[in-house]
Amino acid sequence: FRFSSISRFVLEKFRRNMADERNGNGEQNHPAPKLNHRIISSMSRRSVAAHPWHDLEIGPDAPTVFNCVVEITKGSKVKYELDKKTGLIKxxxxxxxxxxxPHNYGFIPRTLCEDGDPMDVLVLMQEPVIPGCFLRARAIGLMPMIDQGEKDDKIIAVCADDPEYRHYTDIKQLAPHR
Structure with missing residues (x-):
């Protein structure tokens, strides 16, 4: 599927999510917690682990280039997922x-899809990276999917900092075997 022919609804929702993030207009049901309240509490001097879904910024160059968190490593048979309560990868x-x-798989922080999860992303790049790390990506396509009767589309992206993949802007530019 060409990125330019993605369902207008999905693309608009993605852009709206990012615009809301920039303007601080998060959805009423899922307000974005303030970063400093979650990361360090100056009153108690206790550190709190940052939550990758809520605390990681989507990135200043979004929607062109955005941050994403890797849950599953390229080449892995282990299906990891974000534990929404703790923010840990389980x-x-x-x-x-x-x-x-086939490639690193994860989610885009501060997004919310119809299934109640963050937006999924498959990131094409040369190397596997560890679960829980984040990287910069650029969307090049969409893989429409249904999971247990619900729409569960996946963004296809390339790592913006991988010299072998960063020049791709559309999924049609990829060789068929990729």
């Missing part, structure tokens, strides 16, 4: 087949 299951994740 093991969901081990894939019982010869199938592996």
């Amino acid at each position: 093991v969901d299951r081990i894939l019982y087949s010869s199938v592996v994740y």
Whole structure:
């Protein structure tokens, strides 16, 4: 699918999410917590781990280039997912087949989809990276999907800092075997 032919609804929602993030107009049901309140409490002097979904900025260059958090490493048979309460990456299951994740897979922080999860992203890049790290990505396409009867589209992106992939702007530019 070409990025330019993505469902207008999904693309507009993605852009609206990022515009709301920049303007501080988060949805009423999911207000973005203030970063300093979650990261360090000056009153108690206790550190609190940053939550990758709520505390990580989407990035100053969004929607062109945006931050994303990797949950599943390229080549892995382990299905990890974000634990929404703690912000930690937990093991969901081990894939019982010869199938592996073809590229790094994760989510875009401070986004919310119809399924109640952050927006999913598959990031094409040369190397696997560890679960829980974040990187800068550029969307080049969309993979429409249905999961348990609900729409669960995946953004296809390239790592903005990978010299082999950063020049791609559309999924049609990729070689068929990628």
